[in-house]
Each structure stands twice: as structure tokens, then as C-alpha cells.
Amino acid sequence: MATVDVPDLVTRARQGQPRAVARLISLVEGASPQLRAVMAALAPHTGHAYVVGLTGSPGVGKSTSTSALVSAYRRAGKRVGVLAVDPSSPFSGGALLGDRVRMSEHASDPGVYIRSMATRGHLGGLSWAAPQALRVLDGAGCDVILVETVGVGQSEVEIASLADTSVVLLAPGMGDGIQAAKAGILEIGDVFVVNKADREGADATVRELNHMLGLGEARAAGDWRPSVVKTVAARGEGVDEVVEALEKHRAWMEERGVLTERRLRRAAHEVESIAVTALRERIGDVHGDRRLTVLAEQVIAGDLDPYTAADRLLAALTGPAAVAPE
Structure with a gap:
């Protein structure tokens, strides 16, 4: 390269x-x-962008909602970045990239940057490269970064660890209420959006959500109570209310130091992931290494248990190259 x-x-x-x-x-x-x-x-140049994650079951209108939020933030004069994470093809590893088509109305706007990324088999609904891609958009001067993930499920709540504010989208008549409790997204949502609210059952979905949120853990005075907003994103209805809810959550986090805590946790996780990946690469290099063979022979002979052998291998791998933090 x-x-x-x-x-x-x-x-x-x-x-x-x-x-x-x-x-x-x-x-x-x-x-x-x-x-x-x-x-x-x-x-x-990083640390300034407000990162909003959007997730929800397929068909709830995530891309349409993301596009509507882009329009709202642009009207407010904000520079916006969008990371649309698409499911990867199991055959080619490529993504469907349909989100870029649905957001084509912003393609000629110099104040908007849209990037589709493939998950490439990574569980959690996000691409493994997403944290660094966020840093690029942040460093490039985006005020707001919208991260739209693939459909939510048991293993796809990772967005909560990546975003400052997590938005969960639902739609009436899709069984989302039951799915919400099942997938645990009630715990990750800071703002809930019932999209396609012109459909029958929208009010019932809002009531069910509020009821389920009320059954959650007891909140102390001043704790954040997730907002529930109705929208018809295709017509732009309710989108300003979503932005208002997002700004309220951001203000609440800043006031209580929660935003700093979330970003600190995110940075720690990113550093840990990079370190673990580097260590895994180094361990991968020892296949066929005489040190590993000797340790394996000692385990088979009963002279060593596998945990002690693993400790010795790690010491051999990390000892000479270990660098103490300054």
C-alpha cells in the first residue's frame, strides 16, 4: 500500500x-x-463531537430517521457525520450499503459526511473499525456524529458503549415491545422513538414503553428518565422533538459528569481492545515456536498445569517488549 x-x-x-x-x-x-x-x-482535534447511536429492529425506519436528524442538525448549523453500519454479505464480506441510497438527499451538502461500513461478521452490530472511524469524523470537525447500526438483537447492544446518547427506534405493530424486553434494549436506550406513528397502535406502543420503563430499576431523584417520542420520519414529523430530547439528555449528562464518565469508559475500552488485538497477533506468531512446544510437552508430561504454562508463555511474549506507562 x-x-x-x-x-x-x-x-x-x-x-x-x-x-x-x-x-x-x-x-x-x-x-x-x-x-x-x-x-x-x-x-x-478530537473530543468535541456529540455521538448519537441509533438502533432498532429492521423495518422501523432507522435510515429515514437518521436522514431526518441530519436535516434538523443542518438547519441548526451543525456539521454532521454519519456512520451507517450495514450487515456484511456472508459470501463477499461486503455490505449492502442501502443507507447511502436512502440518504442521497444530503450527498451534495459539504456540511455532511456519510460513510457506510460493513460489520464484516463482527457481533455487536458495529464494525470493528467504528471507534477509529468516529475519531476521524470527530477530528475532521463534525459537531454531531450519528451512528446507525444493524438491527438490534441479543448481541447487538454494543452501540451503548460507543455513543454518548443511545436512541432506540420502534414501530407500532412489529412486536417491538416484547422484543425490547427480550433483547435488553430498555437498559441501553436514553431516548426511545416510536416511528411511523401515523400507523394504528402507535399510542399503545408508547403506553407499553412507558409502562415497561416504569417497571425498571428504581431511579433516584435527578436520575435520567428515558424520553419517549413519536415521529413520522418520512414526513419530518416529531424530529425536532427528538433533537430536543437529545439535547436535554446531553445537558443532563454534562451537568452530572456522566458524559465525561461515558467517554472515559469508551476510551479505556478502545485502548484495551487495541492492546488485546496486538497481544493476540503476537500470540499468533508463536504457533510452531519452540517455546510453545516445550511448554506443551511439559503439560502432557504432567510437569506443568496449562495455567502455569500459559503464564510462562505470556511472560515470554510480553516481558522484553513491555513498556511502562510514562
Whole structure:
């Protein structure tokens, strides 16, 4: 892969050049050897974007709702980034990328950057590269970043660990109330949106949601009570109310230090993931290594138990290369 001028690329991304942003995210997705340099160059410019995650069952109108939110934030003069995470093809590994088609109305707006990313088999509803892609959009000057994930399910609540505010979308007549309790999304939702509210049963869905939220853990005075908002995103109805609910949640988090706590937890998880990935790569290099063979022989002979053998292997792998934090 050809090397790129990272400082120049970051400067052009900061100026709002979409091709520069696209190139940086491509470096992230391709796990480029220059990724460390990219993240180092972006670091001083990050930490300003408000990250909103949107998730929900297929068919509730996530892409339409995301597009409507983009329009609302643009009217407010905000620069918006969108990461639309699509399910990967089990055959090619590629994504369907239908979200970019549904958000085509924003394609010519220089204040909006839309990127579709494939999960590539990663459970949790997110691409493994999503945290670094968020850093690119943050560093490129986006005020708000909307992360739209694949359909929610038992293992697809990861968005809660990545976003400042998590929005769960439901629609009447889709059995979402039962699914919400089953998948545990009541715990991750900060704002609930009942989309397609012009359909029969919308009010019943809102009542059921409020009832289920009321049955949740007891809240102390001042704790956040998730908002429930009705929308018809295809017509833009109720979208301003969603933005209002998001801003209220953001203000509540800032007032109580929750936003800082969430971002600290997110950064810690990101650092841990990078470290674990690096360690896994190093361990992968020892297949066929004489050290591993010797330890395995000792386990078979009964001279070592597997846990002690694993400790010795880790010590051998991490000892010489261990770097103490400054």
C-alpha cells in the first residue's frame, strides 16, 4: 500500500474535504501501517463531537430517521457525520450499503459526511473499525456524529458503549415491545422513538414503553428518565422533538459528569481492545515456536498445569517488549 502524507491529509480533512476524510477512514478500515500516525495527528482535534447511536429492529425506519436528524442538525448549523453500519454479505464480506441510497438527499451538502461500513461478521452490530472511524469524523470537525447500526438483537447492544446518547427506534405493530424486553434494549436506550406513528397502535406502543420503563430499576431523584417520542420520519414529523430530547439528555449528562464518565469508559475500552488485538497477533506468531512446544510437552508430561504454562508463555511474549506507562 502506498504511503500517504498524513499531516497533509489531516489538514485537508479538517478543512472539510470529503475525499481526505474518506481516505483517512479507508486507512482505518484497511488497518494501514500508518494508522498510528493518523490517530496521533488527529488526537489534538478530537473530543468535541456529540455521538448519537441509533438502533432498532429492521423495518422501523432507522435510515429515514437518521436522514431526518441530519436535516434538523443542518438547519441548526451543525456539521454532521454519519456512520451507517450495514450487515456484511456472508459470501463477499461486503455490505449492502442501502443507507447511502436512502440518504442521497444530503450527498451534495459539504456540511455532511456519510460513510457506510460493513460489520464484516463482527457481533455487536458495529464494525470493528467504528471507534477509529468516529475519531476521524470527530477530528475532521463534525459537531454531531450519528451512528446507525444493524438491527438490534441479543448481541447487538454494543452501540451503548460507543455513543454518548443511545436512541432506540420502534414501530407500532412489529412486536417491538416484547422484543425490547427480550433483547435488553430498555437498559441501553436514553431516548426511545416510536416511528411511523401515523400507523394504528402507535399510542399503545408508547403506553407499553412507558409502562415497561416504569417497571425498571428504581431511579433516584435527578436520575435520567428515558424520553419517549413519536415521529413520522418520512414526513419530518416529531424530529425536532427528538433533537430536543437529545439535547436535554446531553445537558443532563454534562451537568452530572456522566458524559465525561461515558467517554472515559469508551476510551479505556478502545485502548484495551487495541492492546488485546496486538497481544493476540503476537500470540499468533508463536504457533510452531519452540517455546510453545516445550511448554506443551511439559503439560502432557504432567510437569506443568496449562495455567502455569500459559503464564510462562505470556511472560515470554510480553516481558522484553513491555513498556511502562510514562
